Amino acid sequence: MQLERPTLLLNEAICRRNIQRMVAKTARLGLQFRPHFKTHQSRTIGTWFREAGVKAITVSSVEMGLYFAAAGWQAITLAFPTYPAQMPLINRLAASCQLRLVAESVAELTHLEKRLQHPVELMIKVDVGGQRTGIAPDNTSLLLHLAKQLDRSSKLTFNGFLAHAGHTYRCRTAEQVRSIHEQVILKVGGLRQTFDPSYPGLIYSLGDSPSASLAENFEGIDELRPGVFVFFDWMQLGIGACSYEDMALCMAAPVVALHPDRNEVVIHGGAIHFSKETWTESSGDTHYGPVVLLDDAFQPLQLLEGTFLKKVSQEHGILRTTTETMQRFAPGQWIGVLPVHACLTANLIGSYQTLSGEKIDHFNRQAFI
Amino acid sequence: MQLERPTLLLNEAICRRNIQRMVAKTARLGLQFRPHFKTHQSRTIGTWFREAGVKAITVSSVEMGLYFAAAGWQAITLAFPTYPAQMPLINRLAASCQLRLVAESVAELTHLEKRLQHPVELMIKVDVGGQRTGIAPDNTSLLLHLAKQLDRSSKLTFNGFLAHAGHTYRCRTAEQVRSIHEQVILKVGGLRQTFDPSYPGLIYSLGDSPSASLAENFEGIDELRPGVFVFFDWMQLGIGACSYEDMALCMAAPVVALHPDRNEVVIHGGAIHFSKETWTESSGDTHYGPVVLLDDAFQPLQLLEGTFLKKVSQEHGILRTTTETMQRFAPGQWIGVLPVHACLTANLIGSYQTLSGEKIDHFNRQAFI
Numbered sequence: 199m200q201l202e203r204p205t206l207l208l209n210e211a212i213c214r215r216n217i218q219r220m221v222a223k224t225a226r227l228g229l230q231f232r233p234h235f236k237t238h239q240s241r242t243i244g245t246w247f248r249e250a251g252v253k254a255i256t257v258s259s260v261e262m263g264l265y266f267a268a269a270g271w272q273a274i275t276l277a278f279p280t281y282p283a284q285m286p287l288i289n290r291l292a293a294s295c296q297l298r299l300v301a302e303s304v305a306e307l308t309h310l311e312k313r314l315q316h317p318v319e320l321m322i323k324v325d326v327g328g329q330r331t332g333i334a335p336d337n338t339s340l341l342l343h344l345a346k347q348l349d350r351s352s353k354l355t356f357n358g359f360l361a362h363a364g365h366t367y368r369c370r371t372a373e374q375v376r377s378i379h380e381q382v383i384l385k386v387g388g389l390r391q392t393f394d395p396s397y398p399g400l401i402y403s404l405g406d407s408p409s410a411s412l413a414e415n416f417e418g419i420d421e422l423r424p425g426v427f428v429f430f431d432w433m434q435l436g437i438g439a440c441s442y443e444d445m446a447l448c449m450a451a452p453v454v455a456l457h458p459d460r461n462e463v464v465i466h467g468g469a470i471h472f473s474k475e476t477w478t479e480s481s482g483d484t485h486y487g488p489v490v491l492l493d494d495a496f497q498p499l500q501l502l503e504g505t506f507l508k509k510v511s512q513e514h515g516i517l518r519t520t521t522e523t524m525q526r527f528a529p530g531q532w533i534g535v536l537p538v539h540a541c542l543t544a545n546l547i548g549s550y551q552t553l554s555g556e557k558i559d560h561f562n563r564q565a566f567i
Numbered sequence: 568m569q570l571e572r573p574t575l576l577l578n579e580a581i582c583r584r585n586i587q588r589m590v591a592k593t594a595r596l597g598l599q600f601r602p603h604f605k606t607h608q609s610r611t612i613g614t615w616f617r618e619a620g621v622k623a624i625t626v627s628s629v630e631m632g633l634y635f636a637a638a639g640w641q642a643i644t645l646a647f648p649t650y651p652a653q654m655p656l657i658n659r660l661a662a663s664c665q666l667r668l669v670a671e672s673v674a675e676l677t678h679l680e681k682r683l684q685h686p687v688e689l690m691i692k693v694d695v696g697g698q699r700t701g702i703a704p705d706n707t708s709l710l711l712h713l714a715k716q717l718d719r720s721s722k723l724t725f726n727g728f729l730a731h732a733g734h735t736y737r738c739r740t741a742e743q744v745r746s747i748h749e750q751v752i753l754k755v756g757g758l759r760q761t762f763d764p765s766y767p768g769l770i771y772s773l774g775d776s777p778s779a780s781l782a783e784n785f786e787g788i789d790e791l792r793p794g795v796f797v798f799f800d801w802m803q804l805g806i807g808a809c810s811y812e813d814m815a816l817c818m819a820a821p822v823v824a825l826h827p828d829r830n831e832v833v834i835h836g837g838a839i840h841f842s843k844e845t846w847t848e849s850s851g852d853t854h855y856g857p858v859v860l861l862d863d864a865f866q867p868l869q870l871l872e873g874t875f876l877k878k879v880s881q882e883h884g885i886l887r888t889t890t891e892t893m894q895r896f897a898p899g900q901w902i903g904v905l906p907v908h909a910c911l912t913a914n915l916i917g918s919y920q921t922l923s924g925e926k927i928d929h930f931n932r933q934a935f936i
Contacts, residue, residue, distance in 0.1 A: 202652050203630070236881055258882045261572070278882055279823035281835065282899045283571050302824060305898050330883055331824045331833050364880065454648035455671060455700045464700050466650065470914050470932075474843040511733070512605055512910055513627045513647055514699055529674050530651045541881055545839050546915070548933030562933050563839075564917030 199496060199555040201532065204451045204467040206543065207496055208550035208558060212446040213428060214246055220410065220427055221250045227416050232256050232275055234405065234425030237541045239561040240550065241269040243428065256405075256423045260287045265561045267294040274298065275321070277360060277405070277423065279331060280306060285313045292316035300360050302333050307347050307354065314353045321360040321403065324389065326382045328364030335385045338392055345397065358401030358420070359389060366408040370480070372438035379409040387418045408439040431540035432477055432487060447550075448490065448498050448534040449543065451515065453527055463517040463527045467535060468510040473542035486510050489517055490534040491526065497553060498534045502526070507535050568865060568924040570901065573820045573836040575912065576865055577798075577919035577927060582815040583615050585797055589779065590619045596785050601625050601644055603774065603794030606910045608930040609919065610638040612797065625774075625792045629656040634930045636663040643667065644690070646729060646774070646792065648700060649675060654682045661685035669729050671702050676716050676723065683722045690729040690772065693758065695751045697733030704730075704754045707761055714766065727770030727789070728758060735777040739849070741807035748778040756787045777808040800909035801846055801856060816919075817859065817867050817903040818912065820884065822896050832886040832896045836904060837879040842911035855879050858886055859903040860895065866922060867903045871895070876904050 217233075224231040233247060236258040244255070244266060254273035257263045263274050264287070275298040280288055291297055298319040301307050310320070322344055325332030333340055348356035363382045369375045386402050393400060403421035404410070410424035411434075429447045430440040451467035478484045485506035491499040505519040515535070519527070527533070537543035544550070550558035586602075593600040602616060605627040613624070613635060623642035626632045632643050633656070644667040649657055660666055667688040670676050679689070691713055694701030702709055717725035732751045738744045755771050762769060772790035773779070779793035780803075798816045799809040820836035847853045854875035860868040874888040884904070888896070896902070906912035913919070919927035 200652070202656060203628075259572075278835070279833070281821045281823050283569070283821055283901075287571060303898065309899070329826075329829065329831075330878075330880065330885065452650045452652055454650050457698075460698065462698075464648070466647070469842065469844070469911055473838065474845075474911070475838070476843075509699075511699065512914075516699065529672065530678070532652075542838055542843070545881075560933075562931075564929075564931050565934055 201450055201496070201551075204449060204471045204547070205551050206547040206549070207448045207450050207534070208552050209446045209448075210552045212444065213243065214250075216428055216430065216444060216446060217247055217250050220424065221252065224422055229416055229419060230254070230401070230421040232273075232403070232421055232423045233428070234258070234277065234423050235266060236262065237425040238428050238544060239265075240559050241266070242558045244269060244271065256425070260284055260291050261563060261566050262561055263291045263297070264294070265566065267291060272296055275360070275423070276300070277362070279323075280310060282309055282313070285309070289313075289315045292318050298357070301344070302331060304344065304347060307344060307351070311351050311353060317353050317355065319357045320348060320354040321358045321401070322356075324359050324361045326361040326363050326385050327378065328362055330362070330364055332361065335389045341389075341392070345393070356397070356400070358403060359386075360403045360405075361386065362405035363409055364406060366406050367433070367437065369408060369437050372412045375408045375412045375437060375439065379413040380415070382409070383415060383417055383419070390418050407434060408437050411439040426540055429540040429544070432536050432538045433475075436477055442501070445536060447537055447540050447543070449487075449537060450492060450496050450532045450534055453529055453531045453533060456527060456529060458524050461519050461521055461524050463519060463524070465507075465515045465517060465533065465535075466513060467507075467515040468513045470512055471543070471546060472507065472510060472515070472535065472537060473539060473546055474510065475539035475542050477538045486515070487535040487538050489519070490536065492532050492534045495553065496532060570819055570865070570920075573818060573840045573916070574920050575916040575918070576817045576819050576903070577921050578815045578817075579921045581813065582612065582797060583619075585799065585813060585815060586615055586619050589793065589796055590621065593791055598785055598788060599623070599770070599790040601642075601772070601790055601792045602797070603627070603646065603792050604635060605631065606794040607797050607913065608634075609928050610635070611927045613638060613640065625794070629653055629660050630932060630935050631930055632660045632666070633663070634935065636660060641665055644729070644792070645669070646731070648692075649679060651678055651682070654678070658682075658684045661687050667726070670713070671700060673713065673716060676713060676720070680720050680722060686722050686724065688726045689717060689723040690727045690770070691725075693728050693730045695730040695732050695754050696747065697731055699731070699733055701730065704758045710758075710761070714762070725766070725769070727772060728755075729772045729774075730755065731774035732778055733775060735775050736802070736806065738777060738806050741781045744777045744781045744806060744808065748782040749784070751778070752784060752786055752788070759787050776803060777806050780808040795909055798909040798913070801905050801907045802844075805846055805848075811870070814905060816906055816909050816912070818856075818906060819861060819865050819901045819903055822898055822900045822902060825896060825898060827893050830888050830890055830893050832888060832893070834884045834886060834902065834904075835882060836876075836884040837882045839881055840912070840915060841876065841879060841884070841904065841906060842908060842915055843879065844908035844911050846907045855884070856904040856907050858888070859905065861901050861903045864922065865901065
């Protein structure tokens, strides 16, 4: 295998194992599994999910939905608010799959009712603490008002509540994640108490990878939609949601200059490759990713202690290391950097290469538009 | 004009004015102008430079170089270190234009000499304080050693020194930029004293937009290679390198949810649109971009005081505003966010739309690879 430029290496075996584990866990717990495909955005990786028995998916944009509908996915949740300017695209998507949308306001339901050309399922978005979008689960009057609006709809089938506990991303231990998750379970429980009598059979759907990976109690939950578990990344490791062996992605980047006077190594690999997502270690050290040595087949070897991608400009990355480790770098050598946030790195690189040299596709937003 | 999704709006008149100003300034100062095209990465915008008389350009990757060579650019500097794995691509580029490369080590010159199939120009990279790549200008022994290695080369023509004062990006006033620039001028002056006697006629090339925009003294400098001045952005405004009226880019993004209880507005526009580049105001407020109202033709109106893009996830953005300004937002409305770092935002969106609705191309790395 020969590389020509910074390349996002994908360990297919690890990725498939991550998929199978989550399939097995949701099956064991009796949960529907509707994985979020925004992390990998790949038709090929989609087939790995299909081979593991997955039939329904989640996407974060209507364009991504069209990409996966064209690849044969029949049940798609668009887990992002709709807005008037996207109605032509949403109608295209609704024509090509069983589409499930989310909404959190009277205005959204009204514009959907007016402009949808095909029936869709609708989930009300609830905010279980992430404070991004959604209605507070105890805002019963608004929730019931929307439910009644949905009862009168000819195009929207009310089929449940969608929540994303995004605040687990701020955790630094598995215990913290589980503690947040227990609060989320209580909130969803309250919601069920309100709705179960009049609306039996609704689906209560939960999203984030940390809870999906770490929690065991999913009482009152019907569906899981995690995304990043497919690859995991340094952030998920820092949160406690995975182990080092679960990380399926590694960026291979060439060393282009050495500056031993300041223990710095310049690589080809910058903000347009990694993104500017940072992670702060418990030591207080903030960086763009930890560094690993690669063997001749680009397989990651051990983590280089105290060595991080510390600065990125557009194409340049600067690794800072120790005097001792500095000697392990040579010009032209390929080193590995583990992405802090897999979704953003994959989105920037726009393709993967397996360790056997196979190129794996990624949705190309730019070509779509 | 109708928009369907977050769209990077380009004000062509402002952009052309920025180009013309820099062309006029370099002409007035007797400097060669070799603008960095990594900011816009657009063939169309390239033609605006050509119409203003520009004949030579700078790029940050060999793929970008091939893209512009195919568009007819004949003189191209690749301002990034070369490495062995890229030699096939570099040879392709060297076959299609008058290529100028940079290097900072014996090893680089050796591998270039061995594997280049076409003659190229070569500049030695010097570090004038940015501490990214390059040799200290007072490291005369290494500089002379490389110069002598170039003297013996059959493929590499030594034609000067390339510097990038990247540390001006850490400035917060025009005075600070000018002060750094004066030190850079002194360093380049020292370099000239060493090399002028034996190597007359070399080109001394300087890069950054803040200095190029703000300084007037370019004694000892022959060439300027600024990039971001073509659009400017919120960071350049914060550095003092431009005024509000010079900013040519604005992201139009739709409002998708309102949360007046916490003075937050959710937009479609997240990390995959803006990047995660932040800017910290003098007040200490860190954000992903300031917010402007747009008129019906998507023309930016005034800045909304105290209103910033404060959080981004993959597709979501959260604006934080004041209780008073909160009332100016409505669902479905298009608002504007000024990019903190134009290069990264343009790279992510991968196209521009002018205010008259024309779509402007951007190099698509993903399709190229």
